[in-house]
Amino acid sequence: MSDRSLDISLTVNGERVSERVDARKTLVDFLRDDLLLTGSHVGCEHGVCGACTVRVNGEVVRGCLMLAVQCDGATVETIEGLSDSGEVADLQKAFEERNALQCGYCTPGMLATAQELLKGAQDKKQVPSRDEIREHISGNYCRCTGYHAIVDAVEAVAKARAGGKA
Amino acid sequence: MKPAPFTYKKARTVEEAVAMLGQQADAKLLAGGQSLIATLNMRLSTPSLLVDINSIGGLDKIELKDGMIEIGALVRHAQAERSDLIAKHAPLIARALPHIAHPAIRNRGTLCGSIAFADPAAELPACLLALGGEVVAAGPKGKRTVKADDFFKGLFETALGPQEMVTAIRVPAATAQTRTGFAELARRHGDYALVGLAASARTDGKGLADVRLAFFGAGDTPVRTKKAEAALAAGNIDTAIAALELSPHDDVQATAKTKKHLAGVLLKRVAAQLMEARA
Numbered sequence: 001m002s003d004r005s006l007d008i009s010l011t012v013n014g015e016r017v018s019e020r021v022d023a024r025k026t027l028v029d030f031l032r033d034d035l036l037l038t039g040s041h042v043g044c045e046h047g048v049c050g051a052c053t054v055r056v057n058g059e060v061v062r063g064c065l066m067l068a069v070q071c072d073g074a075t076v077e078t079i080e081g082l083s084d085s086g087e088v089a090d091l092q093k094a095f096e097e098r099n100a101l102q103c104g105y106c107t108p109g110m111l112a113t114a115q116e117l118l119k120g121a122q123d124k125k126q127v128p129s130r131d132e133i134r135e136h137i138s139g140n141y142c143r144c145t146g147y148h149a150i151v152d153a154v155e156a157v158a159k160a161r162a163g164g165k166a
Numbered sequence: 167m168k169p170a171p172f173t174y175k176k177a178r179t180v181e182e183a184v185a186m187l188g189q190q191a192d193a194k195l196l197a198g199g200q201s202l203i204a205t206l207n208m209r210l211s212t213p214s215l216l217v218d219i220n221s222i223g224g225l226d227k228i229e230l231k232d233g234m235i236e237i238g239a240l241v242r243h244a245q246a247e248r249s250d251l252i253a254k255h256a257p258l259i260a261r262a263l264p265h266i267a268h269p270a271i272r273n274r275g276t277l278c279g280s281i282a283f284a285d286p287a288a289e290l291p292a293c294l295l296a297l298g299g300e301v302v303a304a305g306p307k308g309k310r311t312v313k314a315d316d317f318f319k320g321l322f323e324t325a326l327g328p329q330e331m332v333t334a335i336r337v338p339a340a341t342a343q344t345r346t347g348f349a350e351l352a353r354r355h356g357d358y359a360l361v362g363l364a365a366s367a368r369t370d371g372k373g374l375a376d377v378r379l380a381f382f383g384a385g386d387t388p389v390r391t392k393k394a395e396a397a398l399a400a401g402n403i404d405t406a407i408a409a410l411e412l413s414p415h416d417d418v419q420a421t422a423k424t425k426k427h428l429a430g431v432l433l434k435r436v437a438a439q440l441m442e443a444r445a
Contacts, residue, residue: 003173023174023216026207045167046204047271059244059273065203066274069174070196070218113270138355139268 008072012037013081021068028052028063030071031078039079039108043141050140053109054078060116079108088115090160094153102144110140114154118161127158169206176218180304180333183219187329188306190215195331197239200267200275201283225333230255234336236302239279243272255339258297258346258366262289265348268356278332281317284324284387287358289350291318292388296346296364296380299337305330318387343368347439349432350382353419359383360420363432367440373401374440381429384414394433403437 009018012035019034026045031037031054043051045064052063055077082088088111094100101107117136121128128136133154134147142150173190177183187193193215196202205211219225225240228249235256237246246252247263259277266272266280266289280290281301294301294314301312306329317325326332340346350362362382367374377395380388389412397406407430414425 003175004171006174022171024169024171024206026168026203029168045207047200047267050268050270053270060270061274062200062270064207065200065271067174067196067199067203070199070220116269135264135355136269139270 006069006072008069010071010073011075013077013084023067023069025068026064027054027056027061027066027068027071027076030068031063031076034068037078037080039083041105041108043105048139048141049106050109050113050137051106053112053140055082055112055116060112077112079111082112082115088112091115091118091153091157094157094160095150098149098153098156100145100149100153101142106140106142106144110137110142110150113137113140114150114157118154118158121158122161125162127162128155130155133158167207167209169203170209170212172206172213173215174218175215176221178221180219180222180225180331183217183222183331184304184306184329186215186217187331191328193217195219195282197279198242198275199279200271201279201285219331228252230339231336233339235339236334236336237277238334239276239332241277243267243275243277244269246277247272256297256337257340257344258293258348258364259290259337261346261348262293262364265289265350265352265356265359265362278335281335282324282326282332284318284322285358286321286385286387287362287383289348289359289362289364289382292362292364292380292382293348294335294337295388295390296366296378297337298366298378299335301325301332302334302336303327303330304333309333311336315390321386323387341368343370345369345374345440345442347436349435349439351428351432361414361425361428361432363429363436364388365436365440367399374399377440379433379436381412381432384412384425384429398433398437398440403434406437407433 005022041051043049047062047065054063192213194213196218225238227238229236253260299314345367347365350359352359364380367377377399382388393409394406414422
């Protein structure tokens with residue numbers, strides 16, 4: 001057996017998946033090409049733009065900076081899973097209401113990243129400041145909105161989840 | 167772009183990783199991968215063998231041992247950010263971590279990987295140098311320790327041999343007399359700095375002693391400026407700025423002249439941090 005392709009088993013959005021993959025295939029290409037989960041986008045392919053952001057073992061990572069073979073045994077969640085479970089439903093609604101997306105290319109990564117911040121803040125019973133929101137999404141490029149609407153949406157959800165008014 | 171084909175092997179122990187590194191002259195270690203996989207994607211690096219060390223047990227510890235903080239090879243930036251030991255005993259590293267890239271990258275990237283990669287614009291090599299820390303390396307002949315002052319040899323070049331891996335870094339644990347300072351200038355938060363400065367010193371109640379200034383983004387390696395260190399210890403900031411011996415290169419972000427000016431600006435800011443009483 002060549003070590004240039006390997007058998008991997010992992011859980012993607014709650015489903016067990018076993019595939020043979022090329023060692024050189026990145027996680028995001030595996031998700032898109034092999035599993036047809038095309039909600040994760042490929043932008044810069046070197047970790048700068050954040051369009052490929054997915055969750056691995058509960059933490060957001062760059063899908064272009066992890067190899068699929070590194071995810072053997074891992075739990076991976078993509079925007080498809082986060083949508084279906086309803087985990088980010090309020091964020092998605094706020095993004096829509098506040099025009100926090102236009103072309104939508106960055107949105108799956110933006111939602112996953114924002115959700116990590118909001119989850120952490122909820123656990124500590126805090127509402128992140130606008131500066132903290134900006135800092136947390138600083139690794140996710142959006143070329144349409146100018147970010148203000150995104151920060152508005154994330155802030156609104158943070159307040160709503162903390163029990164205040166959106 | 168996509169990476170060129172390579173063979174992928176998982177090492178289960180440090181010894182196994184070292185042995186695997188010996189199988190191919192161009193083998194590379196994969197830890198956090200946040201620099202390596204980017205260079206693979208861009209085909210700036212095309213190793214024939216990738217040795218994944220992520221499954222090696224025991225390398226993800228942060229420990230206080232004999233007055234030193236030891237950070238294992240698989241400690242991720244996010245883990246260090248959450249660590250009380252780092253916050254208390256390695257305040258310079260705690261100051262630097264939020265400047266490193268973005269949350270998703272800090273979830274994967276490792277501190278030791280940043281040291282081994284030795285990007286001259288990266289924060290942690292400069293921190294290790296400013297703290298007078300050391301690198302623990304394992305190779306075919308066993309383990310050895312290399313002082314930070316002897317570790318960074320050139321552009322992306324370190325004292326590591328081809329078959330050696332970093333198993334940990336160590337920095338002296340801060341005492342009540344320790345002072346640290348950190349500042350960098352970047353166009354976007356989390357990007358590599360145009361210029362940055364990591365510093366440590368000891369206070370004797372009145373002034374500073376044992377000042378160590380390590381600039382990054384200002385040469386082929388993190389750079390100490392010993393004349394400026396002496397001037398700062400003597401309490402003269404203006405002399406220290408005038409004594410800065412840096413030869414940065416022009417790059418797409420800034421000219422060498424601009425970077426030299428900014429280095430002086432940073433020195434002023436960091437000197438103020440060093441003078442502050444410790445909270």
